[in-house]
Amino acid sequence: MKLIFEKSVAGRHSDILPKCDVEPVELSARFARTDAPALPEMAEVDVARHYTELNDRVHGVNCGFYPLGSCTMKYNPRIDEDMAALPGFAGVHPLAPDYATEGCREVLETAKKYLCEVSGMDDMTFQPAAGAHGEFTGVLLIKQYHDARGDKKRTKIIVPDSAHGTNPATAAMCGFEVVNIDSAPDGCVDLEALKNALGEDTAGLMLTNPNTVGIFDPNILEITRLVHEAGGLCYYDGANLNAIMGVVRPGDMGFDCVHMNLHKTFATPHGGGGPGAGAVGCKDFLKEFLPRSVVMDGEGRIQVRSFAGNFLVTVRAVTYLLTLGREGIPEASQNAVLNANYLMRAIQGSFDLAFDRTCMHEFVLDLSEYKKETGVSALDVAKSLIDYGMHPPTMYFPLIVHEALMLEPTETESKETLDEAAAIFRKLYELGKTDPEPMHAAPHHAQIGRPDEVGAARHPVLRWQKPEE
């Protein structure tokens, strides 16, 4: 389809603003712009149609099954959107006087109360704007803690090799040396490897549990005990919190601080890649290190962005939390786990499971044997799913499983959807054995065929250019 710039017609515009009712002011020439930016020139109808056309080329949770592992693509309730759009929230200036922002602060207090109870933490910040941003904040809590004690020798953060890439990248952004430890054959933390890595230089451990292969690490209490014994702190990556809400809490597993992805676990929409929100919780002894905004709350603390974070995302999460309440929160997690196990068992017998045991909210298929046998790769299967209207699972992650497909159905999918999905997987499994050729070129009925990513990276075209006249 055409780019918006290719639909532009010189002189076309929308009448949005009134005529200026005060005297115009001239800028000094040294500040004034002389060339107008080549923004599209369109009538409102052109804008509306262009973006509707684009929207038709987007697959959202509302379009169909979206089992993208580790991304928790659950249904985003519409009431949450209505609440975030209330003028009483959307129209509040972050620097309005306290009496005028009582409702906003009540939202944040409510979010804190619910999420501290769910995570087993004592205090919380809503400033981080995303999961990775929350990780950054959390690891900075650890850094400040050691610094405040004058403990300068703690320079290393331990990260299992199954971790999301954000974990090691975060530790590096916080000035720590990253110690990668190999996972045990069952995908869990190798206690011996952990013991060998721990020492006087250990600042902390970053861990997600359930881990990235969808298994709850049964040694978790021993793991956090060992880290504490060495003088390190334990950071919980909340990427996989959707498996355990109301069942077991990071705080009770021995973690000192956590981040939670409001856009995954607490049903706020992903918006094509944000805005999210990465609330960070901590135990009492770390709360003096939580970030805050200079202009809202004064100097003396760290801060990771302006103001109070993605507040309107927090409004959506609070709406969701109030809706679910005491029973609904564990019910969500229990059914996320049930759905994952049900789908896993329904697929089993076709593609291999990476780990044949009860999973948490997600599980991993290992297609390496299948690929050897048929030539069909995890990528081919993923792309073939698109022709069935299903969003593919996460591919080639975690790195410890080759030819991995990681599926996370979430609790908001019905049994019928899971049965249909399993049937499609089984069908593709057979197809790969009998007629693999079309799968190598899949998808066949999508918006586009497979894109040339090598060409895109070798000779980057990252913006539209006006054609030469």
Added chain:
Amino acid sequence: MNIPAELKYSTDHEWVRMDGDVAVIGVSDFAQDALGDLVFINLPEVGDAVTAGDAFGDVESVKAVSDLLSPVTGTVCEINEELLDAPEKINEDPYGAWMIKVENIEATEDLMDAAAYEEHCAAEE
């Protein structure tokens, strides 16, 4: 697979050609094939010190990045700037696409000749 007889090879699949006192370094045909279509290369600057066994740069494919390990210790005296704009040359002609030249060589890894390297590759496959 192409393994020119006149070059020396490291276990990490870099090749070395001595041009007088200067070591010319690139990656082998085996390496470029394993790395896949390369889309970018990060090279050091002229004057940078490199250490045998340590990374002097990296190459990117679409979905991976791999360190380039120096087989020698010394000082970079020239880099192949052409590769910055055309990394595909490494895939097309790995032995023509030299990456860096190193002078003031203080140490060199134990390098293999072509026959030994061929065995080394066969063992890895």
Added chain:
Amino acid sequence: MSYVPSTGDQRKEMLAAVGAADYADLYKDVPAEALLNRPLDLPEGMSELEVGKAMSAMAAKNVLFPTVLRGAGAYDHYIPAVVKSIPNKEEFLTAYTPYQAEMSQGVLQSIFEYQTMICEITGMDVSNASVYDGASAAAEAAAMCRDRKRRVTLISASSHPDTINTVRTYCYGTGDELRVVPVKDGRTDLEALKEMLGADIASFYVQQPNFYGQLEEVEEIAGLVHEAGAMFVMGANPISLGILKSPRECGADVAVGEGQPLGMPIGYGGPYLGFMATTAKNMRKLPGRIVGETVDDKGERCYVLSLQAREQHIRREKASSNICSNEALCALTAGVYLATMGPEGLKEAASQCMAKAHYLAKELTKIEGVDLVFTGEYFHEFVTTLPKQDEVLKALEDAGILGGFPVKEGVLWCATEKVSKCELDRAVSVVKEVLAK
């Protein structure tokens, strides 16, 4: 309440199918000592009808001001109706990051268009798909300018205090130093800057207009910074770029800014949008997602997430940033805003902001005791002295007007295109009344 669709019978059937007697069976790997084993200490859930009431009651506890004369980093501009409705479409709203290009062309193309628009308004060559907000964009820019030899970051004290503190925090993370260049008459002290620049300086950040609304001598600054071999990072208010020289024209190496004015509500601070653009030379140093154009296997033009090998999921601890998600829906909003306003509309919005702010300043400073604190040219914000500050601001609030923001130097006022002359006159008369008492 619950959003779980499976019925009770179905759940039983599914439990049986996986060989579990009950839910507890699924959590066998959790050590018994760690289990919560009690209900969450939270209220019962609510129906949609009830939760709507409960949330609306909280919203009602906020006081809204029909006239907003406060900016300081959050700007109350007019948001065209179409800019509100498009990002609310269910597909845009509920999609994930466009990893699967074959079913995400809409998101990818919208970001490609956004990147182009950001390049157009900033004059730069390359934009990323956005970052969290303006403050974190400044911090990411500082990080991208550091190399092995140049590690120290300079920032002007005339920058937004939240930006300074955010950059300081990111520097604290990597163990790098941040030095703050002092202000003179509300603008960066160029003599001080000259002295502070040196061989260890990686970059200097200044925002245009600065926190006090003043216009900085950015071209002169760019010259000084480049002379010292450092990079110039310029923060820009995107609306102001309708009339102000683009960062590229001013000599910036990296242009960043808070994109909130481009169609996002002030929303008690977020979600906002950090934009980030640079020159072709620095393209690969840019953090975050970037969308690129390519062709599919039939040769048709299409879009993909590109240059991914820079990013954390591939480079892990060697990545220059851990950033993962962008603010895609906010970038979409900004794109719709810029398309709706067009080049003329953006210029008109900027001119009106400036005209209204100058009118407000002119009228306010007619009142005795109210004077401009700084002497330089300004865009849509300015600082005045204000006697009986608390009393005046309260009187304005009682009249439905959120007055200027109290800062150390006085009161920082802001006017956008959204306020009419009539509203401004009313505000001035309230100030006059209080001060006449």
